[in-house]
Amino acid sequence: MRARGFTLLELVIVLVLVGISALFGTRFIADMATSYTGAAERAQALAGARFALERIKRELSQAYSPSVYFSDDGRCVSFVPVLASGKYAGDVTDQATFIIPAALDHQQPEPTYMAIRADSGEEHWEDYPATRPAHLFALLDPAAIAGGDRVPMAELIGEGLHFDINSLDSRFTLLAARQTRYCLESGSLWRQQREAGEWSEKILMLTQVTSDSAFMEYDESLQLLKMELSVHSRDGTLVLPGQFMVVYEP
Structure with a gap:
């Protein structure tokens, strides 16, 4: 009995099915890669914001309460260690x-x-x-x-x-004999120190900040500072509120 090969129609159908499978497979891989990249960027932005908030919290815990003050636009907070x-x-x-x-x-x-x-x-x-x-x-x-x-x-x-x-x-x-301050400028959070009447060079603490102002309120009677950082990520804006006590104990 003579062996029978594939007809042209069968080959076309197979090629169409392979193409459809490849298309959906490529889209699935691309979606997975995008999702992974977005999650990684979100985690990185969140980690950076948390580090900055923790640094501010630690320094404020060692600050003199009457020395804490905000700039008029809420972009800076200053204090004396x-x-x-x-x-x-x-x-x-x-x-x-x-x-x-x-x-x-x-x-x-x-x-x-x-x-x-x-x-x-x-x-x-x-x-x-x-x-x-x-x-x-x-x-x-x-x-x-x-x-x-x-x-x-x-x-x-x-x-x-x-x-x-x-x-x-x-x-x-x-x-x-120095001041410390944190300021928002050009979408970034910076840290500076003032000694001998001059502010030091700015140290970058966080980028991709979308907040116009971060430092919201300081209640001296409660020694409680409130702030809120908004940080951009691929998945949207991350908002991190913070409340820090400015109570130093020896």
Whole structure:
């Protein structure tokens, strides 16, 4: 019996079926690749935003609450880092003895300021440390504060200084001689420090930010800062709200 081959119609049908299968297979692979790329970009954007929020949260937890202020447009938040805090014995207006916290032991001395119920608000802090609010004084000898010693007030900040009122819990705070700020600019979040009257070069913290302003509110009575970051990704805009406590404890 003679073997029978494929007819032209059968070959055409097979080629059409192969083409249809290839078309759907290619589309499936392309959709899978797009989905994977989108998920990877979303995860990357989310990780970057979370890192930035965690960095801000960590630094604000070590900030002096009265020093926190926003820019008028909500694009920047600025604050002064705390080195340590502690309590003093006696009346601060009458040469109190300060019990310096041991947290500063073995640290390299740096320019330091002592605050006791300092004023709050941008007008008092925007030029810090070139100008300072009331009840905030430069330490004469930062090296004297190491080791948890008791140091008379006159040895720390000099004679003839006056405080209007004691701290409610006899607490003082030692501040670094610098400001830190986070700002939104050109779709990115930047970090800077101000020392000796000059802001440092900007450090990039996050890109693809779609927020016009991120820093929404600071309630000083609750020491609670609210912010919201909006970040672009292929799948849409990611919105990450944040609430951070500005409460430093020694």
